[in-house]
Amino acid sequence: MGAQKGKDLLLKIDSTGAGVFVTVAGLRTKRLSFNSETVNITDSESVGRWRELLGGAGVQRASxxxxxxxxxxxSDALIRANFFxxxxxxxxxxxxxxxxxxxxxxxxxxEYTGNHDxxxxxDMALESAGALTFGAA
Structure with missing residues (x-):
């Protein structure tokens, strides 16, 4: 993947509950993070006292x-309604x-911010609430 324009990273919200997605307009910055917790199974017999992890056992999430x-x-009204x-x-x-x-x-x-001039x-933050899917674009 070569260099990409930041404006081409899009966040879209389902506007009807039936899979009709609308782009959240006016976003200047966007971020997607994937995280996975680890499950430590290290015990007194672990070789060299190195930590051991249990694969596939941790909770995954996206932010x-x-x-x-x-x-x-x-899109502004949808975000507000979903938050409240x-x-x-x-x-x-x-x-x-x-x-x-x-x-x-x-x-x-x-969050809402405004300077006098x-x-x-x-600013908004979202947390995953279930399984995510990935499809090639």
């Missing part, structure tokens, strides 16, 4: 975040020349 300006009333309702909905993350990650996420943080911006 999404974005920050930007308000440009699209539909603690609703879990499907999201898509489109990574150019990599693929599409899709699955349920919950909006866990929503600038525009109002928002």
């Amino acid at each position: 999404l975040s974005g920050a930007g300006i308000f440009k699209d009333a539909q 309702g603690s609703v879990i909905v499907a999201w898509q993350i489109v990574v150019p020349d990599f693929g599409i990650v899709e699955g349920p996420f919950q909006v866990t943080a929503l 600038g525009e109002i911006t928002f």
Whole structure:
């Protein structure tokens, strides 16, 4: 995968609950992180006292975040409603020349910021709430 334009990384939210995804408009920064917890099975008989891990046993999760300006009333309203309702909905993350990650996420943080001489911006954070799928783009 060669160099990519950051603007081509897209976050999309299911706007209807039926798989109709809309791009969250106005985002200036986006981030997708995958994490996996480890399960330590080291005991007194572990060779050389090296830590041993149990493969396939840890909890996996993904985190999404974005920050930007308000440009699209539909996606802004969806994000707000999902946050205040603690609703879990499907999201898509489109990574150019990599693929599409899709699955349920919950909006866990929503922040609004405004300077006296600038525009109002928002920051949001999402945490995975189930299994994710990956498909080539």
